Amino acid sequence: MNFYTVTASFLGTAVEFVEALTIFLAVGFTKGWKTAIYGAVTAIVILALLVGLLGYPLVKLVPFHTIQLVIGLALLLFGVRWLRKAIARYAGLKEMHDEEKAYLEEVEKQKTHVEKGKSIDIFGFTTVFNGVFLEGLEAAFIVLTFGVAANSMPSAVAGALIAIALVCLLGFLLKKPLSMIPENMLKFAIGIMLTCFGVIWVGEAIGIEWWQGDLSILVVLTVLLIVSLFQIKYFSLCATVKGRDQ
Amino acid sequence: MKKAFLVIWGLLIDDLRLALGTILSVIACYLLNLKYDLGEYGGWLLLSLIILSVFWSLSAESRKYKKRNKIERGTPGVHS
Numbered sequence: 001m002n003f004y005t006v007t008a009s010f011l012g013t014a015v016e017f018v019e020a021l022t023i024f025l026a027v028g029f030t031k032g033w034k035t036a037i038y039g040a041v042t043a044i045v046i047l048a049l050l051v052g053l054l055g056y057p058l059v060k061l062v063p064f065h066t067i068q069l070v071i072g073l074a075l076l077l078f079g080v081r082w083l084r085k086a087i088a089r090y091a092g093l094k095e096m097h098d099e100e101k102a103y104l105e106e107v108e109k110q111k112t113h114v115e116k117g118k119s120i121d122i123f124g125f126t127t128v129f130n131g132v133f134l135e136g137l138e139a140a141f142i143v144l145t146f147g148v149a150a151n152s153m154p155s156a157v158a159g160a161l162i163a164i165a166l167v168c169l170l171g172f173l174l175k176k177p178l179s180m181i182p183e184n185m186l187k188f189a190i191g192i193m194l195t196c197f198g199v200i201w202v203g204e205a206i207g208i209e210w211w212q213g214d215l216s217i218l219v220v221l222t223v224l225l226i227v228s229l230f231q232i233k234y235f236s237l238c239a240t241v242k243g244r245d246q
Numbered sequence: 247m248k249k250a251f252l253v254i255w256g257l258l259i260d261d262l263r264l265a266l267g268t269i270l271s272v273i274a275c276y277l278l279n280l281k282y283d284l285g286e287y288g289g290w291l292l293l294s295l296i297i298l299s300v301f302w303s304l305s306a307e308s309r310k311y312k313k314r315n316k317i318e319r320g321t322p323g324v325h326s
Contacts, residue, residue: 073272076296080268084261084300084307093304093311199293206276208288220293227297231304238308 002152004217008197009159011190012142016135017167018183023131025171031124038120039128047136051144065205071145072201078141079194086188087228091235096184142190146197192228196220263306267299 020040028036088094139160147156199220203210210216275292278284284291 073269076268076272077265080264080296080300080303081261084264084303087300087304088307091304091308093307195296199289199296202272203275203289203292206272207279208275208284208292209286210289211286216289220289223293224297231301235304235308239311 001158002150002155004193004197005146005150005152005155006159006162008190008193009143009146009156010163011159011186011193012146013139013160013163014167015183015186015190016139016142017164020132020135021167021171024128027124027128031121035121035124036128039125040132042125043129043132043136047133047140051140067148068201069205071148072198072203072205074141074198075145075194076198076202078145079191079196079198081191082187083191083195083224083228086184086191087231087235089184090188090232092239093235142194150197188228192221192224196224261303261306264299264303267302268296271295271299 024036024040027039085094089096143156143160146159147153150156196217200210200217211219271292274295275284275288278291279288
C-alpha cells in the first residue's frame with residue numbers, strides 16, 4: 001500500500017462524494033428515494049463501464065513515459081485549478097461553498113417542479129444522475145491517475161472506497177448534507193497534493209531529475225503549502241484594501 | 247460531442263490563464279532541460295513557474311473582484 005496514494009485518493013473522492021450526496025439527499029427527500037437511488041445507480045454503472053472500457057486498456061497499451069506525461073499534466077491542471085479556487089475562497093475573492101445552502105436551493109428547485117402520477121420523477125432522476133455522474137467522473141479521474149502514476153491501483157481504489165463508505169455512512173446517520181465537513185480545507189489540501197504529484201510526474205516525464213528522489217515529494221509539498229498560505233494572506237489583504245478603497 | 251468537450255474543459259481548464267501558464271511552464275522546462283541539462287535545478291524551475299502561474303491567475307481574479315465591487319457599489323442605477 002502506498003500511503004500518499006491512499007490519502008490523496010481518499011481526500012479527492014470524499015470531496016466529490018460530499019457534493020454528490022447533497023444532491024442525492026435533496027432529491028430523495030423531495031421526490032422519493034426510489035428516484036434518487038435509480039438516478040445514482042444508473043450513473044455509477046455507466047461510470048464503472050466507462051472506466052473499465054477506456055481506462056484500464058489505455059494503461060496496458062500506451063508506453064509508460066507517455067502515460068506519465070499525459071497523466072502528470074492532467075493532474076497538474078486539475079490540482080492548480082483546485083488550489084487556485086481554494087486560495088481565492090480563503091482570501092475572500094470568491095464565495096465559500098456552502099453545502100447547507102446548496103441543499104436548500106436544490107430542495108426548492110425540486111419542490112417547484114412537480115410531476116404527478118409517476119413512480120420515478122424524471123426531473124429528480126436527471127438531477128441525481130447528472131450530479132453523481134459528474135462528481136463521480138472527477139473522483140474516477142483522481143483514482144485512475146493516482147493509481148496509474150504511482151503504479152499502485154489497489155491503494156488508489158482503497159482510498160476511494162474508504163471515502164465513499166465514510167461519506168455514505170455519515171450521510172445515512174445524519175440524514176442531512178455534510179456541511180460540517182470543511183470542504184474548502186479539503187479542496188485546499190487535495191489541491192496541494194495533486195499539484196505536488198503533478199509537478200513531480202511531469203518533471204520525471206520530461207527528463208528532470210529530482211533531488212533525493214521520493215524525498216522531494218515532502219519538500220515540494222512543504223514549499224507549495226507555505227507559498228499558498230502566503231498567497232492567501234497576500235490576496236486577502238488585497239481584497240480588504242480594495243474593499244476599503246471603494 | 248459538444249457536451250463531452252464542455253465536461254472535459256470544465257474538469258481540467260477552469261481558468262484559461264492558469265491552464266496556459268501551466269502548459270507553457272512545462273514546455274519551457276522541457277526545452278531548457280533539453281538545451282542546458284538543468285539536472286536537479288529543473289524540478290525547482292518547474293515548481294517556481296507553476297507557482298507563478300497560480301499567482302498570475304489569482305492576480306487576475308483579484309482584479310476581477312475589484313471590478314465587480316466597483317460596479318456593485320459605484321455605478322449609479324445598478325441598485326436603484
